[in-house]
Amino acid sequence: EKFKEGLTKTRDNFSSKVNELVARYRKVDEEFFEELEEILIQADVGFDTVMQLIDELKMEVKRKNIQDSKDIQSVISEKLVEIYREADETSTEINIQENALTVILFVGVNGVGKTTTIGKLAHKYKSEGKTVLLAAGDTFRAGAIEQLEVWGDRVGVEVIKQAAGSDPAAVMFDAVHSAKARNADILLCDTAGRLQNKVNLMKELEKVKKVIEREVPGAPHEVLLVLDATTGQNALIQAKTFKEATNVSGIVLSKLDGTAKGGIVLAIRNELKIPVKLVGLGEKMDDLQEFDAEKYVYGLFS
């Protein structure tokens, strides 16, 4: 239900157009496909992914000998899920350690919803009875530490921090040791989000990761890149930069509720080959959902 609610804008934009198209065309012909292509592009599904989808739809229409346009709707849903699944070599589940500390690193540019996502995830794990700690690794941006503390208070979890401007790697060292001392289950680590200088970004992330790797074997268990769905194709460009800077294990797509172009989920999945693991569907504590391709596509069309 949350999923459906959060997709209202995309549904209004995308699915209603598809429905209208199907109603208008009795026959599935070249013109029908051209219009469908346009709708998909406008929903930010991404050019390459749209081309792939249209090709596969055409083949399927031929194979099943579909002539009436009303019969194509279910095929569109099936193909959307399929494209998603095919790109899905890795699990969309968050890699949580049983009976050991799980360290999750969050990366992404300022304003995408990193802090909010950390807060929401802290709430989720705390509700499951886990001990959660937050690491204020963005020592660069003014107010970042305080903002994380606001979430820490809200959710009721401790934030490990140092003074603004201090070395993020030192904060991580501290955080990991605090987590061990408190027998914590989950450590969620914020990082700085400036993209102006890729070399610096890379160096800082590497340094932070090294400390975590050294102190907790096998960690970080996830490096989650947070992307703002409302920035559309820009999110894809950011993702490419981060992918070059570090090993991203999953995507959090925030603000999916704020965009009519939710097709970006497919573009990210299909073009980057990184699984979307979580989606943000609002500003509140429990507006975070694990991504599920079937639920997503179903949410679009129902």
Ligand code: GDP
């Ligand atoms: P950060 O700079 O990456 O840490 O970004 P913030 O966590 O501060 O988020 C920036 C803004 O986006 C805030 O106003 C959040 O409330 C808002 N935001 C974050 N996630 C979502 C979401 O899933 N949906 C909506 N509608 N707003 C969100």
